Amino acid sequence: MFQAQNLIKSYGAVRAVDGVSFTVAKGEVYGLLGPNGAGKTTTMSMLSGLLAPDDGRILFDGIDLAAEPIKVKAQLGVVPQEPALYETLSARENLHFWGGLYGLSGAGLNKAVDRVLDLVGLADRAKEPVKQYSGGMKRRINLALGLVHGPRAVLMDEPTVGIDPQARLNILESVKQVAAGGTTVIYTTHYLEEVEQLCDRIAIMDHGKILAEGTLDELKSRMGGRDIVTVRGSFDAAAVRPRLDELAGVQVTAVDEGKLVMTVEGSGRGAVDVLTRVLSGGLAIDGVSIQPPSLNTVFLNLTGRELRD
């Protein structure tokens, strides 16, 4: 349904998106996972037709977005990162406006408005001006605005940033319902648990590139059952590295000042060997972490840092 082909976008000398390509099938929930500044929002802006890529193209059901933007946009829903609402209008008035902008009217529009109000659990507060809503409620109505016209695909850009756990849970439930209804969803986030819960397939982005892509299991299997071992301390990591490279089943993935990251075979046994080798050198170690394969360890393995870094 959605095809992004070698998208490139630069802001001055900074290349925000650098050759991103992916395909999203109809009814699929596709997650773009990455830290702030990874290029997720710029990618979403290009997918929604708000930004023209410097190079590459986007196809929706075979239609080139650049050639027929209005036709493609009519089939998309957009849920921006920050709620984009008219605060002096009520939730219902906001929904009527956005639904009307996509061509809905009359009874069809009223029905659609009622449907999304029920979906986000705001039917009983629909007549209140949005400015009276809490932050979480604004996020929920922000989601509803992107869904009111019944789009075939929805682009959701970090819709749960900065809200309380209850509101977040509510939004995630709504997204699951939308996906269950057959709507294609492209969802960006830097919360691992969200992509683990929601997404059929996940792309890990950093520095404008997709580093890995696949289902959760496929991404985990990239680790080959290896643990991620991180050693921190007051030592010259580069000097220690050769000694670790001698160990079978150990692959050093990142070397920073006072920090070594490596993948280790053999579950717990491999990690013990690593520690023995490091300690035999008489190094001052402040901490060691051993993480079993997860999306976070995949990201750590790919980038040398954790998502929260």
Add this chain to the structure above:
Amino acid sequence: MGIIAHLVAKDVRRKARSPLGLIAALAFPLLFAGLIALAFGRGDSIPKVRILVDNEDDGLVASLVASAFTSQQASAYFDAKTVTADEGRKLIDDGKASALLIIPKGFTADVLDKKPVKLSLLRNPAEGILPEIAEQMTGAIVDVLDAARRVFDKPIEELRPLLADDDKAPADADVITISLSVKKAIEGLSGLVNPPAIALESEMFGTAVKKEDKKSNGDTPSAIFLAVLPGVAVYGLFLVADQGMRDVMTERTLGTMRRQLAAPVTANTVILAKAAYTAILAAAALFVMAAVGAAVLTTSVSVAAFLLVAFCLVLAVTGTAAVIYGLAKTERQAATLGNMVFLMMGFLGGGFIRVEGLPAAIRAIAPFTPLYWGTKGFRALLENGAGVAGVLQPALVLLAIGVVLLAAGAAALRRTAKAGAGA
């Protein structure tokens, strides 16, 4: 068209929910004109400058100076009274006069003898504008006298002995000689003094005053209020248009501009809708002000002429606001730029002070502002009872300004909207 109406309806609904700014912009012209009227006092005519004249010389030139304030034209603006110096000072102390002009003894003789002469003007420090007017008028009289003494130097030479001897009647030959000298002096100046330099623009002001005088019945509004209202009403219209177009920036900040552009509408449609919304706001404001005007005015105004000026003015103010908001990169920048442009136009275009009261250099700049033409159109309607033909010139100029500025503003705003989309 349906989408534009949908977008405009949303903006109108939002404005209806939060109308304070619009109300303030609408109230401004009435408040401003009302305050000016209060400052000058409510009445059927513009307040006169109360000037006292202490004429200590009984000569011909002194009488000419004193009578300058009581001439038919000056009497519309000056209430002159002959007093002694002591009486005059007391009246100024009591706040009953704006200024005291003292014509010293021997003034006429000194003028004729080409000696330096001096007129004294004591101004009432408790009053603001009126003593200034007295000073300006006196200064003008002194300039005229000074120039006349130089131009008519020869006739004065010939006249001098006759004026000195009260009992002696001039001979026919003397009269002919002096007349010829005066004729030659005037012929030499004909290129400068014909036509008179200060006559054209003051006539309208005088006309308005005369009209009010004619229908004075105690219930008519202050002439100052009516004199100031057209200019500040047009200025207020620019403030209203500013409110409308500012919404482009507000929507950019809210993120709703970005969201609109992600919908199946083009940037041109969004900008066109915003311009239509601004024009509707301005038109509504204009009709509110017209309704207030109709309530306080007793003169009839040509509806067709009013609609013509109103339509062209709405285009011009919308175009002006579009250019300002198209040039600015942020809401704050736009607000600063807008305030600067509108205030400058207000002063240069005759929004606050009638154009004929402005210095010549500013009068030359005024026609380059849309505010000038809007004010001119409304003044023609209100003060001269002009019909469509009478307002055609200002209307056409406003139309041209509106079309040009709207085209330029729309292009610039499209860029602004797209910048908002990419934000």
